Structure formats: structure tokens, C-alpha cells
Amino acid sequence: MNSVTLLGTKGGPAIRPGTRMPTSILLQMDGMTILVDAGLGATRALCDAGVALTELDAIVITHLHSDHYLELGPLMHTAWTAGLARTVPLYGPSGLARYWHGFLNAMSFDVDLRLRDEGRPPLEPLLDVHLLEEGETRLGDLKMSAIRNEHPPIEDSFALRFEGTDKIVVLSGDTAPIPEMAPFALGADLLVHEAMLPAGIDALCARVGNGDDRLRIHLERSHTPAAEAGRIASEAGVKRLALNHLVPCDDPDFTETHWQEETAKTWAGPLFIGTDGMKIPLD
Template identity: 55%
Template sequence: MPTASLLSLAGQQVVVDCGLGVTRGLADQGFALKDLSAIVITHLHSDHYLELGPLIHTAWTAGLKTPVQVWGPAGLQACWDGFLASMAADIAYRIHEEGRPDLAGLVQLYPLRLGDRVQIGALALAVGQSLHPPLTETFALRFEGAGRVVVFSGDTAHNPALADFAAGADLLVHEAMLAEGLVPLLARIGNGDGRLMAHWQRGHTLAHEAAALARAAGVKALALHHLIPSDDPDFGPVVWARHLAAHWQGPLHIGQDGLRIAL
């Protein structure tokens, strides 16, 4: 399923991105939806925020009654306002007939900007720049807490500056792409053209580039996610690991649904 992660660190649980399937993915991990409290969206492409509204609404119907803080690009407010408008009748019904708190009043949205530092409970979040044209509000995230550091690259073209941002992290979660898988993927999708291929090539990072960045940053472990391609049996985890063998010798995690990484 598309991009979503749950960071559990320093007594805080933060959902990073809300692609399709995030609600089911959280439930499958034993996460109590009514405890949802913090969400960070890295950028406004559908595979990172399509299920933001449904996640919060489902948590609300599951018993959520405490505030949810959401950080992301400034345009996220319009998405949330549109979701509330689309569900207005249902929300009003559930408030009146089921005695639930006002959903809109529970959610607080905060725009992220490059260089921001945000405190989420005991977690400190620093906001860096990812390179994902044509978007400009695209963020890398560095979380620090309980003596651990976890960095998310966000969707990005190869970005050498990320090495300084991720320096010394216990875990770098970085997007990755295999050049050999792009032509078969484009053919299988079938409703894109050369512009889709050009987007992949200018806006994403090849796997060996992600490994080189992890080495330069001196991170302790590397996890690859947002894989392109992600669901082609010809490019499964063994193939990804083989492509990385010459470039990264540290602990390596190849993203798949339900993967847990202990810190």
C-alpha cells in the first residue's frame, strides 16, 4: 500500500504520511485509533495524504475525543476543510444522534516550513528540504527523542544536502527506485506517458544513491520505502538487497506492509 509510517519513540506515536491503507495498517499493528494524536504530512501528493480525512474520521467513530495535531504543507488546510464539507451530514448526524464531540474542534492543523523545529510531546522534530519537483513544499523530517534519531527523507531526488541533515541517525528511512524496473512499471500502469517516466527520473532517488547518502551521513541503519516499483514480483526484496550489496554493508530494511523496525 502507499506511503504511511508509524514512529513510536519517547512515549509518543506519530503517523508520518497518510497514503491509502493507513487506517487498516495502523489497526493491523495493534494501534488504538482513538489514541491518534499526531500526524505529519511530508508533501501533497495523493499517496501521502489521500487517507488523512478518513483516518481521522474513523478514529473519531472508534472513540477519539482528544485533540489531534497535524503538521504539513500549507495547502493541507484546504484538503481538510474539503473533507469536512464532504462529510458534513454524517458528522452532524453522529454529533446529534451518538453524542460525539465536534470533529472539527478536535483537529488542529499547523503549516510546516523549512527550518522549523516542532515539539511533539517528548519528541523534537526538525524540518529539512527534500527535492521533489514541481512541488516546493516537500519536507524531510528528523525526529529526536529518548536518545534516538530517526530521519525520513520524504519523496526526493538525490539530495546530497540530506547527509548533513541525517548525520548520525539511528535509522534513515529513505525512498528508493530501481532503474531496471521503470520501463516494465510504466507499461503495466498503461495510462501514463513519457511525462511519468520523466517525473520518476527527476523527482526520485536511485537505490544506490540512497545507500551512498546513508554512508555519507554515517547512519546506523537504512530502511528503503516508497519503492519504485513496489509490487512487481520481478523486483522483490531479494532483488533490492542484491542491488544494494555493493553500496551498503550496514543493517538494511526493505519496506513492505507491516514491517517493524526496532530502535
């Protein structure tokens, strides 16, 4: 069955008791099992979604903020100990190869020990790192297209479009509203767009800020208000919209109703307010 599962839906890297987990998305489409982003908790979330770690066909990292790739190394190591013995292609920005080699170096005692003591295959070759750039890539029977979005100060940050036999899924990545997104998402069966609730930013900055306005400036220039995500979905004529990477998502003063009301200003179609483990069928 074709589906998208929002494994982790929290915007930002910090977690606290009772909060959601950072970003990761599972795409199951045309026989391919693809993980997009690997924030903290991605490994457990995949298993909770019923996907064996050895079943991954590809991993894509949209940008190098920690809440999108912190668990990439541990995920691959855990898949290896679970029996992974084939190469998994990884697509992501420049810097991921350095991360992977750094992880392997940090874990060299354990990895070398398991090679000798348990007879496992070498771990390093199991991840085949490819540079993610604007353009098209084939992932099995899927066509993956990438465009740069706007997520300053990071320049290599991407939105993704997956086209299968008869379904299209678009993932915005972390981004401010950009005019290119609506044509990029044109006619998609599902648009998963990051979203920010402007009314919740004051409380968020007061709770986790550093005493000045740098966090607020980052949020306001690098993320998309929910109403803008709705506008983009309407302009693109997508069939369904899911809000993901929610900022804020753990403030009891702001509930799902607030997200629905804000998005309804510009979007009248089917709406999913992302929660961890939410599976959205495409069929």
C-alpha cells in the same frame, strides 16, 4: 518500546490485487505515537500494528501527493467514531486545511447526524492544523526538524528528523538525491529513505504510463535510485537503513534480492527492504 513501523511501503497511489499499500509510517518514540503520512490503508494498518486510533499524538504529512494524505480525513473520522475526544495536532504543507474543510463539507450529512443522534463532540476541532516549514518543532519530548527535499513539481515537500532522549530517526520523504540529506541524517539510528529500482522503470512505465514519457521523467527527476540511498546512508554514518516507498514494488520480475544487490553497491550496513507492517525496533 521505541520503534518505526512501515505501515504502507508502495510508491504511488494505484493498488491492484496482491499489491502493497501506499505510504504511511508509524513512529513510536519517547512515549509519542506519531503517524507520518496517511496514504490509502493507513487506518487499517494502524490497527493491525496494535495502535488504537484514539492513541495518536500527532500526524505529519510530508507533501500533497495523494498517496501520502488521501486517507487523512477518513482516518480522523474513523478515530472520532472510535471515541477520539481530544485534539490531534497536524503538521503539513499549505493546502491541508483546505483538504480538511473540504472533507468535512463532503461528510456534513453524516457528521451532523452523529452529532445529534449519538451526542459526539464536534469533529472539526479534533484536528489542529499547523503549517510544516523548515526548522524545528517540539512534539512532546521529541524534537522534529524539517528540511525541504527535491520532489518536483511539488515545492513544499519535506524530509523529517526526529530526535528523542537517545534515539534519532530520519525519514527522507519523497525526494531525488540531495546533498543536504547526508548531513541531515548524520548519526541517525535509522534512516528510512525512499528508493527506486532503475531497472524496473521500463516495465512500470509500460504498464501504467500514459503513452508518452511524462511518467518516466517524473520518476527519474523526483525519486532516488536504491544505490544513491545507500550512498547517502554511508555518508551520513547511520546505524541502519530501511528502503521505503518502493518503485516498483509489485513487479514479479524484481524481487528483494534485486533491491539488496543494488543497495549493496554503496551500503554495507544493516538493511531493511520495506514491506507493509514491518516493525523496526530502535532499542
